[in-house]
Amino acid sequence: MQLRVVTIFPNFFDSCLGEGLLGKAAGKGLVQIDAVDLRAYTDDKHRTVDDEPFGGGAGMVMKVDVWDRAIADARAALPGARVILLSPQGETLSEDVARRLAREKALVFCCGRYEGVDERVSAHLVDQELSIGDYVLTGGEAAALVAIDAIARKLPGVVGRSESVDTDTFTAGLKHPQYTRPATYKGWETPAVLLGGDHRKIAQWRAEQAAKRTGERRPDLLGRVLAERTRLTLVDPPKALAALAQQAAAAYGLRELAVCVTDGDKRAQWREKAQAPQRVYGPLANARRRWKDNHFVHLAAQSGPGQVAPGEIARQLVDETGDITLTWGISPPAGALIAAPVLERQPYEIIGLFAWLERVFGRG
Numbered sequence: 507m508q509l510r511v512v513t514i515f516p517n518f519f520d521s522c523l524g525e526g527l528l529g530k531a532a533g534k535g536l537v538q539i540d541a542v543d544l545r546a547y548t549d550d551k552h553r554t555v556d557d558e559p560f561g562g563g564a565g566m567v568m569k570v571d572v573w574d575r576a577i578a579d580a581r582a583a584l585p586g587a588r589v590i591l592l593s594p595q596g597e598t599l600s601e602d603v604a605r606r607l608a609r610e611k612a613l614v615f616c617c618g619r620y621e622g623v624d625e626r627v628s629a630h631l632v633d634q635e636l637s638i639g640d641y642v643l644t645g646g647e648a649a650a651l652v653a654i655d656a657i658a659r660k661l662p663g664v665v666g667r668s669e670s671v672d673t674d675t676f677t678a679g680l681k682h683p684q685y686t687r688p689a690t691y692k693g694w695e696t697p698a699v700l701l702g703g704d705h706r707k708i709a710q711w712r713a714e715q716a717a718k719r720t721g722e723r724r725p726d727l728l729g730r731v732l733a734e735r736t737r738l739t740l741v742d743p744p745k746a747l748a749a750l751a752q753q754a755a756a757a758y759g760l761r762e763l764a765v766c767v768t769d770g771d772k773r774a775q776w777r778e779k780a781q782a783p784q785r786v787y788g789p790l791a792n793a794r795r796r797w798k799d800n801h802f803v804h805l806a807a808q809s810g811p812g813q814v815a816p817g818e819i820a821r822q823l824v825d826e827t828g829d830i831t832l833t834w835g836i837s838p839p840a841g842a843l844i845a846a847p848v849l850e851r852q853p854y855e856i857i858g859l860f861a862w863l864e865r866v867f868g869r870g
């Protein structure tokens with residue numbers, strides 16, 4: 507990936523971009539990062555990049571003409587690049603945003619200084635504004651560095667084992683606690699399960715700890731943790747409905763959309779066309795045997811006695827381990843937890859499903 511940072515302080519990036527994983531990634535040619543001096547695009551002998559704000563007021567504003575030339579040069583050098591203005595008013599950087607930006611061919615980061623940048627730069631010259639959080643920095647350089655680090659981590663090959671990126675905090679809730687030698691230090695013990703060598707127990711302990719921590723520290727992320735463990739099941743659905751449910755399953759990061767097809771010939775046709783996260787199974791009764799250790803949750807179409815509210819479902823399930831199988835539009839399987847609907851609808855009315863998924867798994 508090619509990256510260009512346009513700044514009045516190009517030396518700011520010298521040491522940090524050459525160190526650690528970013529330095530190695532540059533060495534391997536996985537990322538190529540240039541810091542370009544904005545003053546190279548000035549046309550006066552003082553190399554002026556700012557001027558007083560129209561209408562008066564404190565501080566200086568960066569000039570649109572200088573940025574115009576700098577951005578035109580960046581677009582010519584990196585055709586197809588996404589041009590980003592760092593700004594506290596932009597879209598907030600998150601793991602999802604970093605993953606999305608990591609799919610771009612090239613990125614250009616424009617670093618503001620002083621009181622900010624002439625509004626016409628964001629209105630006419632860049633593709634988006636990006637913020638690294640709700641606080642104001644003195645300049646965009648530190649923000650560009652944060653964004654580059656988060657984005658580069660998502661590029662294949664930058665982090666040695668892709669597993670360490672896949673289990674990072676925010677991929678699905680917070681990461682489990684980690685320990686290394688010595689096993690005991692000043693009387694502070696490492697949990698015995700991690701020293702026992704039973705990989706199944708270790709995986710279970712890690713999943714429990716990650717869910718517990720997420721519940722305690724970041725309850726807003728619980729939906730992601732649950733979605734990763736959830737299979738939505740449809741039984742002999744019409745094709746159009748399965749297509750919508752497929753979109754919902756992908757959007758909410760569900761582990762699987764299980765389509766149970768009773769007729770053997772039809773099942774073969776479904777299998778040919780199925781795309782992740784969709785998987786095709788035989789009759790529900792057979793599939794249920796494979797999922798016998800799952801927690802079964804059935805989403806009711808109409809509210810009734812004994813049903814569990816969406817928030818309570820999330821709280822109950824996060825304390826359990828194991829997969830969750832969600833049924834909908836059929837009669838409730840025996841022993842299933844019955845989830846109260848968010849909208850009262852007819853069975854198999856997709857809007858009722860969407861509303862419920864949003865309440866339980868939505869990311870706000």
Ligand SMILES: C[S@@+](CC[C@H](N)C(=O)[O-])C[C@H]1O[C@@H](n2cnc3c(N)ncnc32)[C@H](O)[C@@H]1O
Pocket residue numbers: 591592593594595616617618619620621622623636637638639640641642643644645646647649
């Ligand atoms: C002092 S700030 C300007 C803040 C501006 N006066 C305001 O109140 O919105 C100067 C530059 O730092 C960068 N910056 C400041 N906070 C940032 C943040 N949270 N995320 C990204 N860039 C930021 C932007 O490039 C901005 O143009």
